[in-house]
Amino acid sequence: MSRRDGLIVGGGLLIGVIAGLLVYFGNPQNMGFCIACFLRDIAGGLGLHRAGVVQYLRPEIPGLVLGATLAALIGHEFKSKGGSGTLVRFLLGILMMIGALVFLGCPLRMLLRLGGGDLNAVVGLLGFIVGIAVGVWFLKGGYNLGRAQNGSAVAAWIMPLLSVVIVLLVILKPVFNADAGGPIFFSAEGPGSMFAPIAISLAAGLIVGFIAQRARLCLSGGFRDFALTKDTYLLKGYGAIFVGVLVVNLILGYFTLGFADQPIAHTDGIWNFLGMTLVGLAAILAGGCPLRQLVMSGQGDTDGGVTVLGMVAGAAIAHNFGMASSAAGPTYYGIIAVIIGLIICTCIGWACREA
């Protein structure tokens, strides 16, 4: 095994183990680490949506961004870049989040759900692959959002510094208005009320961000690269994360095989499938999965930063417009949103072609 393969396999295993252990320390089951869910909780923690059960400033997310920043600084890869299809990327971030909240998880959580025995995630995985295949078809047709330009140091540091602010807010828990609540909010019940101690969450985020930056981990990139160049490098990361979390789940007794009664999941196959199709397609058009976007935002890539902010906006939209699924299944508005999202992505993939 080459050194690079060792990095993606070892790193993937470690990320899977960390995600499993975070459940032991208090995070919701099969949700030790989820980019979409945790950005959604942060949106709620900042009061951007009013779904009371999913409000918490998850330290894993800013930790991940800062871990990537650290790895990029050490590797001399921290570089201010951006300006490629900025608002298109913001929109793709929104759509990626809506798809993920209809399925109930980003590609990372999809792997964690698989490793917990949740067979609905198999359906999600198939949908994800279909979305990636459509995206690859657009790539082969000349899809391109244009070149990013070198930017200012100020721009590069906005997302890392924003991450520091989020960490300070969750540690200091400031109260500006005792009657109305705020500026930050905490769930009293539901998934948002289940969390690991702050120090553990933050450390987990830092480690995962550091590894993901070094290994170039991208969960939409695996199938994409295999389809384009038969390259299996990133696919090894998928397998390793799955194995890592599976082993921890088996040891800790979190593994339950089946479709019904899985933690924070629903059994509607069509919308598990199409929700992840939307995530896969939007991720290919945006140049990376939600996790990869966070990592890029940490290494000075402001296009990644804009996509992350799009995901935060998407979370607020998804909950305020009643599009996010629950254990009971997808909502009417969620179904409509996924259909519209797929149409919008198709239009973007078709319209943004090189001459």
Add this chain to the structure above:
Amino acid sequence: MSDVVDARGLSCPLPVLKAKEAIEKGEEKIEVLVDNNTALENITRMAENKGFTVESQQNADGDWQIFISR
């Protein structure tokens, strides 16, 4: 016959895709310009898997020149 592919500033996976297109056009010597290590690694892996020799050097501005040859 040699070809220069400028892939600086392009999102994943366009740098590797453009390098692959150049190889598949039958070019024997290709120079690819990229601005990040991820693209450098992806292109190196792709070209080496196709049996090409790959050399690279970093410029003063941090960009990479990748030389692919048969």
